[in-house]
Amino acid sequence: MNPETVNYLETVQQFLVTKGTEVGIALIKATLIWFVGKQIIKLINKAFAAIIQKNKVDLSLQLFLKSIVHNALTVLLIMTVLTTLGIEMTSFFALLGAAGLAVGMALQGSLSNFAGGVLILLLKPFRVGDSIEAKGVSGTVTEIQIFHTILKTGNMKTVIIPNGTLYNDVIINNSIENARKIEWLFNINYGDDIDLAKKIIQDIIYTDDRVLDRATPSIVVNSVSNSGISLKATGLVNNSILSAVEAEKVEEVKKAFDKNGIAQPSTHTNIHLYQQNV
Structure with a gap:
């Protein structure tokens, strides 16, 4: 075997020993972080579910909030694992931010209605069954959904009001007092x-x-x-x-x-x- 081949093999061997050890340690760390993180996420999800149930948050909002928390924690865990493996996340963050901005601008009205729906379900200025007056309409609340609220008027008309405009308007709740x-x-x-x-x-x-x-x-x-x-x-x-x-x-x-x-x-x-x- 000629000297050049021997030197090449020695270089490869040295690289594998050095980098292989680093990669192996990174894989072990990433694996531990993944499994420990999954358990922590389960504990956080359980604690969060107990908190919102104790505060009697609307059932439809409970499911949505639990999904948001679980997905956000999972994404955070994945990013931590990738960073541990030495994968650069700066470009990913920049791309994610640009995509989020574009989506936010495209869905500005829907996001406003979504935010209004969350606030209505959390703060409860009215509930299903209440008689309210808002946006020039009076009626009984039949449904509170994430993006809009449905009223039934006295003459049995169904009125659908976007939650964004509803929450930011004056609401008269005729059912709070007896x-x-x-x-x-x-x-x-x-x-x-x-x-x-x-x-x-x-x-x-x-x-x-x-x-x-x-x-x-x-x-x-x-x-x-x-x-x-x-x-x-x-x-x-x-x-x-x-x-x-x-x-x-x-x-x-x-x-x-x-x-x-x-x-x-x-x-x-x-x-x-x-x-x-x-």
């Missing part, structure tokens, strides 16, 4: 007896057991205009029977006014939130 105040406005003519009208309203509204603040009746002159005098009465009523009581009292007062010769040009009612648990 009771709300109804505001009745009864109009009478100038020539009608105000005291008689007030007595009729009081006898009809504040003798009803469903009016929770009946012990403290409130009937006042709300306004005076060219069309007559407006009398305002308020009553605290449970949400479950709100509409029924509201309509019944309007009808009863109207009939009583007719019997007593009191004209009623027009009648209005408003419902206001009232912070009281009953």
Whole structure:
């Protein structure tokens, strides 16, 4: 065997001994990191699942969050293993960042709706079954999904509102409190007896057991205009029977006014939130 071949073989042998040892140690380290990391991920996933269950996070959001955490930890573990093997990750990070920016710009609206959905499910400004008013629409919440919320209106229309715009808008939740105040406005003519009208309203509204603040009746002159005098009465009523009581009292007062010769040009009612648990 000629000297050049011998020198080449010795060089190869030296390289294999040196680099082979380094590669072997790196493989052992990477293998240990992988298996230990997998166990740590399992423990973190279990702890995270327990935390979100304890905080009663919505089930659909639980599944999504657990998937996000598991995938993020797995990607982090893979990157750690590759780095341990000596694979340069700088270019990968740059490529990943550029791809993320492009996707983010393309899906800007969807990401906004996604973020809104996560915040709604986490912070719970309303829940399924609540009656809410938002974006000029009022109805009962039937579904809260990641990207949009579905309402059913009083006339049985289905309204789908993107979560991004919904969360960033004013939301009136009519179901948080157990009771709300109804505001009745009864109009009478100038020539009608105000005291008689007030007595009729009081006898009809504040003798009803469903009016929770009946012990403290409130009937006042709300306004005076060219069309007559407006009398305002308020009553605290449970949400479950709100509409029924509201309509019944309007009808009863109207009939009583007719019997007593009191004209009623027009009648209005408003419902206001009232912070009281009953």
